[in-house]
Each structure stands twice: as structure tokens, then as C-alpha cells.
Amino acid sequence: MFNEIEAIIGKAKKNKNYTQRGAVPSEEIADLESQLKIVLPKDYKYFIKHYGYCFWFGGVVSGLVGDNKRYEKLCCAIRKTKYYHDFYDHDSSYLSVPQQGLVIGKWAGGGYYFLFSQESERAGEVGLFLTETYGQEVSKFNSFTDYLSFLVTGTPDPEPVDVDYDRIMDIIED
Structure with a gap:
């Protein structure tokens, strides 16, 4: 699993404007888990321990930015998670952001990628x-590894999830 992350990041580094933080102290990772009251999946924990976060022209994987405040808004998983909780949880038309995990990416058309933590029934999955x-x-x-691979290489394709279109129509009609 960890070799696969290394190979994917090796490909990501070839993208225009690739940037990463680098090694993250274990204490910062423990602090993230403590703040959000979660346990991170092993592949994501490996990613943030070795890379912190990364982005390139067209892609972002949020994590821990450390003292680099320049990338905090774009790449800080804690900040993104709190932002989406505030955004979605104050409008009863929207489903609340899940509690067991964190936001690791933004969908350009409006939305977010959510990584489910270890204590979730969906441990390790990433949902859009x-x-x-x-x-x-x-x-x-x-898995996080599949999500990272998709961002960098375009594979594997995400699996579709059933959407309750009746609920959407009820919201629109109200």
C-alpha cells in the first residue's frame, strides 16, 4: 500500500506547479486526530506523515500545512472540514457533513471529498x-490510495452511489 502511494506521488511530482509540505511530526498528526476526534486510515496517515499535503495545477490533496499559512486555505484538512460543517450544517435543505472523518478535497463544481475515519462503518472510503x-x-x-490515484492518473473510476432524487425534487418544489 505504501509503495503504491510513493509511486503515485512520483507521478504527481511531474505535474505543473507540484508542491508539498514534506515530513510531518507525529505530534501534529495526533493533534489532528484529537481535534476532530477521529482515527485516520493508515494510507492517509502515511501520506500526511511523509508529504503533509500536496497540490499541482488541477489537483489538491489536503492535509497538514504546518507553519506555511500561504497554503492554509487551499490545503488544510482541518480548516476545510470545519468550513464544510459550517456551510452545510446551517441549512436544513442540505445533508450534514459526516462526523467520522475529514474533508480532503474540494469539488470544483461545488462540493467536497470526504475521507471516512477508522471508527466509521465506511472506514477508509472517500466519498464525493x-x-x-x-x-x-x-x-x-x-480507499484514500484509490482517490489519490484517480487525481493523479485518472484511474480507478469512482463507484456511483445511489442519489435520492425524490428528496432533491421535494427541496426544489418547496
């Missing part, structure tokens, strides 16, 4: 939740 579906999940990856 869209604004246009009022916070409903529309697709998922089986």
Missing part, C-alpha cells in the same frame, strides 16, 4: 458529496 445534490454523496472510492 455535491452541493447540487444538496449534500448527498454521488460517488466513492474504496
Whole structure:
């Protein structure tokens, strides 16, 4: 699993404007888990321990930014998670952001990628939740590693998730 992350990051580094933080102290990772009251999946924990976060032209994987405040808004998983909780949880039309995990990416069309933590029934999965579906999940990856691979290489494809279109129509009609 960890060799696969190394290989994917090796490909990501070839992208235009690739940037990463680098090694993160274990205390910062423990602090993230403590603040959000979660346990991170092993592949994501490996990623943030070795890379912190990364982005390139067209892709972002949020994590821990440390003292680099320049990238905090774009790349800080704690900040993104709190932002989406505030955004979705104050409008009863939208489904609340799940509690057991964290936001690791933004969907350019409106929405977010959510990594489910170890204590979740969906431990390790990454779901895409869209604004246009009022916070409903529309697709998922089986692991953080699959999500990272998709961002960098375009494979594997995400799995579709059933969307409750009747609920959406009820919201629109109200």
C-alpha cells in the first residue's frame, strides 16, 4: 500500500506547479486526530506523515500545512472540514457533513471529498458529496490510495452511489 502511494506521488511530482509540505511530526498528526476526534486510515496517515499535503495545477490533496499559512486555505484538512460543517450544517435543505472523518478535497463544481475515519462503518472510503445534490454523496472510492490515484492518473473510476432524487425534487418544489 505504501509503495503504491510513493509511486503515485512520483507521478504527481511531474505535474505543473507540484508542491508539498514534506515530513510531518507525529505530534501534529495526533493533534489532528484529537481535534476532530477521529482515527485516520493508515494510507492517509502515511501520506500526511511523509508529504503533509500536496497540490499541482488541477489537483489538491489536503492535509497538514504546518507553519506555511500561504497554503492554509487551499490545503488544510482541518480548516476545510470545519468550513464544510459550517456551510452545510446551517441549512436544513442540505445533508450534514459526516462526523467520522475529514474533508480532503474540494469539488470544483461545488462540493467536497470526504475521507471516512477508522471508527466509521465506511472506514477508509472517500466519498464525493455535491452541493447540487444538496449534500448527498454521488460517488466513492474504496480507499484514500484509490482517490489519490484517480487525481493523479485518472484511474480507478469512482463507484456511483445511489442519489435520492425524490428528496432533491421535494427541496426544489418547496
